Amino acid sequence: MNNRLIQKSISLLLLLVFGFSCKNDTDIVKITPDAGPSFLDIESEGYMVELSARPVDKGQTGTWKVYIGDNGSFEDIHNPTSKFYGEPGVTYQLIWEVTEGDQYKTDLITVSYKELKPSILTEIPQDTLFHNISTYLTAAAPKYGAAGSWTILEGEGGSIEMVNDSTAAFIGVKNSAYKVQWTLSFGNKIVSEELDFVTDELKAFAGDDQLDIITDLNSDEKKYYTLQAFLPAGATGSWTLLNGTNGEIYHNNLPHSLFKGDPDTEYELAWKVEIGNTVSADTVKLRFRGKWGVWVDERDNQEYRFVEINGLEWMADNYNYAEDPGNMSWYYGYGYRALIQDGHPLDDEEERKRYGRLYYLGAAMSRPPEGWRLPTAIELDDVIRLYGGELYAKEALKVGGESGLEINYPGYLSFSDPSDPAFRHIFKGQEKETLIMTSDINPNTGMGYVFVMNTSIPNVGFAVMNTNFNGMTVRYVREKQ
Structure with missing residues (x-):
């Protein structure tokens, strides 16, 4: 064999050896799998994500595999952007494997889904259904394909309507203890929350007056x-x-x-x-409210109409609160050592409400209901002027009149009346006269202005008198609310 043939043989051998090796190295380098980004704490419909692996080169095959995690599945294991379905609360390790011939390489991503978290929204104060044997059970509605259901765990005679709805109706037996459970499920994942309560007797509620x-x-x-x-x-x-x-x-x-x-x-x-x-x-x-509003005295729940005049709210009913009865306030006809000169004693509750009580100065001035006060003489005079003055206002001020004040004639109580030889108290003026107290009275002397209206005279106005000797009608006023 000559030298030239030997050289050709060596060159061919080297080419075969080194050429093959270079080809394998090149093929390994070209397999570059890219599984794309990870997906963490995902909440999506059906607990699904669309994967984002890089497409493989020509002649290569890509395959998705679950490396860690239970019950995960791919829509198409060879699609780099396949949909991947998992379960709530599970963290998955997914492999994107690329092969060519007998060579392969892999890349790894993480996909995790948030846990199912059942939440009962029904709040039962002190765990008791006050005045009720039933309740609306309300939970946060299931999302992303999860299912929910209610169950009675403890208690006899109870039932739940629409058990698979996040808002259901529970009906039980009075004075019984119950435990109910709201359960969320998706795939193999099942989680629940419980609620304890005691029923009461059924009591209807029509709303506040x-x-x-x-x-x-x-x-x-x-x-x-x-x-x-x-x-x-x-x-x-x-x-x-x-x-x-x-x-x-x-x-x-x-x-x-x-x-x-x-x-x-x-x-x-x-x-x-x-x-x-x-x-x-x-x-x-x-x-x-039409002409009158209504105010309720919280101390005894009595109702009083009021009417708005000149920017003030005036009671359109005589005041009737039992302020120290027999000493500071009286019903007509009922008083120690008292006589009745006119009319009759107020025995009927309806009459007592219509006429109200007669008050001593101290009680009327110092103990009005909260927010109310006695009117001044000027304020009363302004009302008289508004409806035509002293000679013409009576028609507007009396019951049925334009003003809405509905002033009637409850009479008054005269203390130690000199017309009686024994100076006893005398009830006077029922259905004849009204004396309405103002705030323009000296509390030390009792002297001051009193509004007077009488059936026998057409005009209305004021009298200056010593109120210490009389029990009178009270009409309070207050600023417009």
Whole structure:
């Protein structure tokens, strides 16, 4: 063999050896898998993410695999942007493997989904259903394909309506303890939260009394109000108009029905609720402001009409609070060592409300209800002037008059009256005269101005007198609210 042939043989051998090695090195370098970004704490519909691996080169194959994590699946294991489905609360390690021939390389990403977190929103104060045997169970609604359900864990005789709804109705037996559970599930993941409570007896609630509903300034038109009853879970309800003319309930079975009525008319409505064989009823009073508003004395729950005149709110009913009865206030006809000169003693509650009590100066001046006070003589005089002056105002001030003050004739009590030989107290002037106390009275001497209105004379006005010797009517005023 000559040298040239030997050289060619060596060159061919070297080419075969080194050429093959270089080819394998080149192929390994070209396999560059890129699985894309990780996805952490994902919340999505169906607990799914769309993966973002880099597409493989020609002649290569990519494959998704779950390295760590249970119950994960791919829509297409060879699609670099395949959808991946997992379960809440699981962290997955996913491999994107790229192969060419018998060579392969891999890249790794992390996909994690947030946990299921059941949340019961129903709040039961002190764990007791006060005045009820049922309740609305409310939980945060399931999301992203999870399912929810209610279960009674403890307690007898209870039931749940719409158990698979996040808002369900629980109905139990009175005075019984229960434990309920709200469960969320997705795939193999199941988590729950519990709620304990005790039922009470069923008690209907028709809403709070509304005796001064202000709607508009026109007192001649019909008035409207949305009723505020409560309908217990699983119950049926019905309204009934008990008292008051021209009232109309638009939807008898709705707790928030619209109600229509006349101004200055007091209505009483009944709201009845039924759960199975258990029935309860409650009443509510309603009154629309027309000419008069209504104020309720919290000390004894008595109602007083008031009317707005000259920027002040004036009581349109005689004051009737029992301030130290027999010593500082009296009903007509009832007093120690007292005679009745006119009329009759007030035995009937309706008459007592209409005429009110007669008050001693000290009680009227120093113990008015909160926010109210005696009117000044000037304020009363301004009212008289507003309605025509002393000779003409009487028609407007009396019951049924334009002013709305509704001044009547309750009479008064004269202390140690000199017309009686024994100087006894005398009740005078019932249905004849009214004496209304003002704040313009000297508390030390008792001398001051008193508003006077009498059936026998047309004019109205003031008298200067010693009020220490008389029990008189009180009409308080207050600033416009």
